[in-house]
Amino acid sequence: MKKMWTAKCSQCGQRFRNYDRGAMLTRIQKHMWKFHSEWMRARMKAGRLAGGPGNPTVGMVLTAIAQGLPVALALLRVVKKPRWDRLSGAVSSFEPYMKPEHREIWQGLKVVKSMNIKRGS
Numbered sequence: 001m002k003k004m005w006t007a008k009c010s011q012c013g014q015r016f017r018n019y020d021r022g023a024m025l026t027r028i029q030k031h032m033w034k035f036h037s038e039w040m041r042a043r044m045k046a047g048r049l050a051g052g053p054g055n056p057t058v059g060m061v062l063t064a065i066a067q068g069l070p071v072a073l074a075l076l077r078v079v080k081k082p083r084w085d086r087l088s089g090a091v092s093s094f095e096p097y098m099k100p101e102h103r104e105i106w107q108g109l110k111v112v113k114s115m116n117i118k119r120g121s
């Protein structure tokens with residue numbers, strides 16, 4: 001049996017379900033930008049101030065993951081490939097210590113990021 005992935009928008013509570021986790025995360029990302037763009041921008045601005053442009057710290061990423069998928073997506077969306085390669089390696093070293101649900105969010109984030117980087121965004 002295929003696993004059904006589910007998630008909930010932290011801003012409006014809309015639910016997302018998909019058999020493909022990457023596809024679900026992409027839909028959430030689109031939803032967040034369409035309906036909560038002000039909030040997304042505020043999150044990004046907060047992230048930039050804390051760690052420099054597109055340059056969040058490992059601690060910021062771990063905190064964002066604990067806050068949920070949309071928060072983590074908003075934080076990592078602006079991270080470019082060279083920084084992402086180093087950052088994802090560093091965050092992955094914390095995987096054994098993550099709660100299972102946080103590890104799932106992190107795994108999903110990596111899927112979304114690798115798709116975005118392939119598309120060149």
Ligand SMILES: [Zn+2]
Binds near residue numbers: 010011012014032
């Ligand atoms: Zn929403």
